Amino acid sequence: MAHPKSKYRDAVAANCKSCNYDPLAPGNWREQVADCANANCVFFDLRPVPRKCLKGGVHDREAIAALRADLAERQGRQLARQRAE
Known part of the structure; x- marks a missing residue:
């Protein structure tokens, strides 16, 4: 049986992925979820992000900003x- 905390994380990840992920857009689902700008979402501070966007277990705003810039550049290309074509 799965641990309740992992069930909760899985549910948050599934919600964020269904809301943000576009397989045709640049970046994997975690990168796209990290790019979420909906600060009114109840999961905003809990959303899964790539490890490079975490510092001490908390979202690193500077790393997320850098990721956003990278995704925007990749989208432009x-x-x-x-x-x-």
Whole structure:
């Protein structure tokens, strides 16, 4: 039987993934969930993020900002490739 804490984490991850993940957009689901800007969401501070976006077990705002910039750049390159085709 799964530990209650892991069930809770799985439920939060499933919610965030269903809300944010787009398989056609750049980044994996955790990167896209980290990019979530809906601070009104009850899961905002609990959302799963890549390990590189954690510092001491807490979301590292600077690392998330850097990830957002990287995703935006990758999205721009993807759009440029699509326009070129």
